[in-house]
C-alpha cells in the first residue's frame with residue numbers, strides 16, 4: 001500500500017490552499033480530486049470577490065478568517081502575479097435601509113475593518129453618476145481576483161514543495177488504523193476503467209465542499225453527531241451584454257441567505273449580477289461522496305431574470321433590461337436552513353473529533369475564497385502543532 005503523510009480530499013481553492021500549507025511545512029501531501037481537473041466545483045462558480053469582512057458576526061470564524069485571508073490573498077496574488085484588482089465596493093441603500101448600513105459598520109469595526117466611508121447622495125453621484133441611492137458605504141479594501149489563476153498558483157506552490165493533485169480520484173472510505181493514520185479507499189479513473197486502490201495516510205483533511213458531510217460519513221471514527229445537516233442554496237447569475245457604467249462593485253444591503261443581488265466585474269471588465277438565493281433543500285445524508293455536483297442542475301432559468309431586473313432597478317433605474325442574459329450558477333453548502341440564524345464555518349480537528357490526524361471543513365460558503373489561505377493556517381495549526 002502506498003504511504004503518504006497527508007491527504008487532502010478536494011482540489012477546490014480551500015483544499016489547494018491547505019495542501020500547499022502542509023507541503024510547505026515539509027509533509028508529503030496528495031490532493032484527491034474526483035473531477036477531471038482541479039477547481040471545477042464551487043471555486044469556479046462564484047463572484048470572484050475578495051471580501052473586506054464587513055458582514056460577519058463578531059467572534060465568528062467567518063469574520064476573523066475573512067479579514068486575515070483577505071490580507072494573505074492580496075499578498076499572495078501580488079507575489080505570484082495572480083490577476084486581481086482592489087476595485088472597492090459600494091453598499092447602497094435608500095433612507096429606509098440606513099439602519100442596515102449602520103449594522104454593517106458596527107460588525108465591520110468589530111472585525112477590525114476600520115476604513116469604511118459614508119457617502120451621501122451627492123458624493124455618490126460624483127463617484128458613480130448612474131447609481132440611485134440616498135446613502136452608501138464605500139469599502140476600499142474589497143477587490144476581485146481571477147479564481148482560476150489563484151488555484152493555478154496554489155497548485156504550483158504545492159508541486160514545487162513536492163506535493164501533487166491526483167485527479168479522477170474519489171475518496172470512498174477511510175478507516176483509522178490501530179498504529180495511527182488511516183487506510184483510504186480511492187476510486188480512480190473514469191467510466192468503465194474505474195479501479196479501487198488503497199492508500200495509507202497519517203493525516204486527512206476533508207475539504208470536499210458540497211460533499212464534505214458525505215465524505216465525513218465515510219471516514220470511520222468521525223462522531224456522527226459532529227456531522228452537520230447541510231442545506232443547499234443555489235446562487236444564479238445574469239450577465240450584461242452592454243457597457244457597464246460602474247467602476248466599482250455595487251451591493252444592496254444583504255438579504256436572508258445571501259448578500260443581495262449585486263454587480264460584480266470580472267477581470268476583463270464584464271459585468272454580471274447575482275448571486276440570488278434559490279433554496280434547494282436539505283442534502284441527502286446518504287449520497288455517495290463526490291456525487292453532488294453531477295446531481296445538480298447548474299442551468300439558470302430564464303424566468304429568474306425578472307427578479308434580477310426588479311432588484312437591480314432599485315439602484316440602477318436605467319438598467320438596459322433587454323441586455324440581461326442567464327449566465328452561470330453556484331451552490332452554497334449552508335449549515336443553516338432558510339429562516340434560521342446564519343451559521344458559521346466549522347473547522348473540526350482532532351480535539352473536537354477525538355481522533356488524531358483528521359480535520360473536517362463544513363459549511364465553507366462565502367467568504368471561503370477570500371478566507372482560503374487563512375483557513376489553511378488554521379488547519380495546519382490543528383494538524384501539525
Ligand SMILES: Cc1cc2nc3c(=O)[nH]c(=O)nc-3n(C[C@H](O)[C@H](O)[C@H](O)COP(=O)(O)OP(=O)(O)OC[C@H]3O[C@@H](n4cnc5c(N)ncnc54)[C@H](O)[C@@H]3O)c2cc1C
Nearest residue numbers: 010012014034041042043046047049171209235368369370
Ligand atoms: C454563488 C456563490 C458565490 C460566491 N462568491 C464568493 C466571493 O465572491 N468571494 C468569496 O470569498 N467566496 C465566495 N463564495 C464562496 C467560495 O466560492 C467557496 O467558499 C469556495 O470556493 C469553497 O472552496 P472549496 O475548496 O471548499 O470547495 P469546492 O471548490 O467545491 O471544492 C471541493 C472539491 O472537492 C471535490 N470532491 C468532493 N467529494 C470528493 C471525494 N469524495 N473525493 C475527491 N474529491 C471530492 C469536488 O469535486 C470539488 O472539486 C461563493 C460561493 C457561491 C456558491
